[in-house]
Amino acid sequence: MLSDQYGKIDIHSLNPLILTIDDFCDADEVLKIQNFARAQEFMPSQVSTVEGMKTDRTIRSASGSEPTKETERIIGPARERAADLLNFTINASEPTALLKYEVGEEYKNHFDTTADPESETFGRCFTAVLYINDDFEGGETRFSRLGLDIKPKAGRLALWSNKRPNGTDPHPMSLHAGLPVTAGTKWIATFWIHRGVVGRGAAPAAVSAP
Ligand SMILES: O=C(O)CCC(=O)C(=O)O
Numbered sequence: 093m094l095s096d097q098y099g100k101i102d103i104h105s106l107n108p109l110i111l112t113i114d115d116f117c118d119a120d121e122v123l124k125i126q127n128f129a130r131a132q133e134f135m136p137s138q139v140s141t142v143e144g145m146k147t148d149r150t151i152r153s154a155s156g157s158e159p160t161k162e163t164e165r166i167i168g169p170a171r172e173r174a175a176d177l178l179n180f181t182i183n184a185s186e187p188t189a190l191l192k193y194e195v196g197e198e199y200k201n202h203f204d205t206t207a208d209p210e211s212e213t214f215g216r217c218f219t220a221v222l223y224i225n226d227d228f229e230g231g232e233t234r235f236s237r238l239g240l241d242i243k244p245k246a247g248r249l250a251l252w253s254n255k256r257p258n259g260t261d262p263h264p265m266s267l268h269a270g271l272p273v274t275a276g277t278k279w280i281a282t283f284w285i286h287r288g289v290v291g292r293g294a295a296p297a298a299v300s301a302p
């Protein structure tokens with residue numbers, strides 16, 4: 093049972109499904125990922141826009157690191173477990189996005205997917221965010237239209253569905269933001285979970301609760 097493997101599991105919304113799982117990574121794994129994250133070089137993050145991927149600090153001012161074999165070795169097992177929760181395979185997941193937010197940095201309201209089958213983000217049925225540390229202030233993940241803030245806690249996984257029940261359009265209530273960090277530095281790993289093959293035109297079937 094999941095609750096035997098992990099800590100407290102909370103369901104915050106059914107449609108779209110939004111849940112958190114505490115102690116998704118145990119203390120040793122959290123420490124290993126923290127040490128890895130702190131040692132990485134970070135560059136301004138890219139966001140997906142109608143013109144393709146670009147650096148746009150008006151949407152996301154956090155910075156990201158290039159995923160490497162080492163990222164896979166250190167964070168891959170958690171990504172694999174997140175996909176396993178949904179019975180998807182690791183092949184159905186994009187490379188891990190490791191993000192760092194310094195004071196004042198944020199990720200403004202956005203959807204993680206689009207309704208455009210040509211877009212690289214079309215297949216993102218689910219997003220899982222692993223909170224790597226919690227020695228900072230601010231930085232909650234806010235579902236603006238649901239009045240829901242998820243508090244970062246080291247080792248906690250937030251998992252949500254991005255699609256409406258038709259499986260193609262972004263779920264309007266999945267609009268979310270990473271609020272500005274007000275003290276310290278926030279690190280997260282984001283896993284975008286696709287159903288089937290990653291990439292353009294990977295049509296997901298209906299995956300959300302009706
Ligand atoms: O920083 C957060 O809490 C949210 C991150 C996010 O929305 C994303 O990586 O797509």
Ligand SMILES: [Fe+2]
Nearest residue numbers: 202203204268
């Ligand atoms: Fe997001």
